[in-house]
Amino acid sequence: MEKILSVKNLTKKFKRVVVNNISFDVEKGNVYGLLGPNGSGKSTTFGMLLSTINATSGDWFWFGEKGTSTQTLKKIGAIIEQPNFYPYLSAEKNLEIVAEIKNVPTSRIDEVLEVVGLLERKKDAFKTYSLGMKQRLAIASAMLNSPQVLILDEPTNGLDPEGIIQIREIIAEIAKTGTTIIIASHLLDEIEKICSHVIVLKDGAALYSGSVEAMTNSKGFFELNAENPENLIKNLSELNLFSSIKVKDHLIIAQISEEISAKELNQLLVKKDIYLSHLIKKKESLETQFLELVKK
The missing domain is CATH 3.30.70 (Alpha-Beta Plaits)
Structure with a gap:
């Protein structure tokens, strides 16, 4: 199967080692979970792979190309921080701004809002949205450029059970289109329900990388x-x-x-x-x- 991402001995040191010599591959069309407790290096790993944080050592290859170029970023949709939209503008207006920044047509707006279940609320101001709706709008914004890879950092963080289920269903629907998805989470239950593969991190080190099925294939x-x-x-x-x-x-x-x-x-x-x-x-x-x- 085609490799979308290959990570080799990736390390990041601040005052201490935050990411410690991790290696893993991501194959096209699968849903990967980067699983670990808070402080295990998940967000730092994403930061390096998106070139917002400089790596101390190691290499990574997106689509066979070393590092993360501007052209590579056009193939990736990512939500790394809390959704940040203009509170008094509607969802539609906010996405129009995102589309202009990404230099993509606004014709995709209704389509991505439909995917996340917000089409009927597209004229409503962002400030009237619940936390779950704000998170769904962030996913819609990440999907505007029709990315080949979608990166989500703790997408269900802070959500109630209903909101978690909605995000899970949206991710499953996006995955059906063939989009490769990488999710960072500390919620084991969600990773087990959503992901086909998992990379387990602890103290910045990768303890396991492989399929969820292989990890849970004990005879019971x-x-x-x-x-x-x-x-x-x-x-x-x-x-x-x-x-x-x-x-x-x-x-x-x-x-x-x-x-x-x-x-x-x-x-x-x-x-x-x-x-x-x-x-x-x-x-x-x-x-x-x-x-x-x-x-x-």
Whole structure:
């Protein structure tokens, strides 16, 4: 698949190392999540890739071209800071100003407002918009130049659950058009729902870079209970199907090492005269995998 962006050993030092020798690739048409807690180097990484912050060392290539040229920037739409529009002007007027700055036709305005669900409010002043609407207008402004890549820094920050869902749906619709999207976020649940790939950062270092599916592809675990938990644990151990068996919150957690369905496990235990009062098979969430990574 075509590489849109390739980052090689990128480092940024201020008084301390903020981004530490990270490398990753972004392939065309995917949605990437740059995931990490506040202060992990996400915004600084975006700043370097957009040439608003000078890198200390390392290289990056947009569309095969080293660095970030003026021509490259024309192919990118980005929201790095809080939306900054004229409060007393309408959404339409604000986008007309953005279109003039970007030197793109105003004919795109209605189209991008439709994408973010603001077409019916285009005549309303920006100051009358909710925080979620302001964020959606910012996405519309970033889409005006029909970018091949859309960069969003914490797009759901501060939004209520409804606003988060709206942004998630908008990103999914934009992704369907083939636009490559890179999102920085500390919200694991959102990354898991939106992104196909993830780069996990901690203290400026990349702990993982790859598909979300590969990161969460453990065989999962069972939550179990029975009238005699000690006997259940003994028999589970004898099956040699689990990498670990422990008790948590009055439930037995059996980490699966050999693939087995809940039905098959239940049948095996019935043969040993063990009847379960609780049986649920679960997969590790991105959150669990993330926490394991940052602990290490």
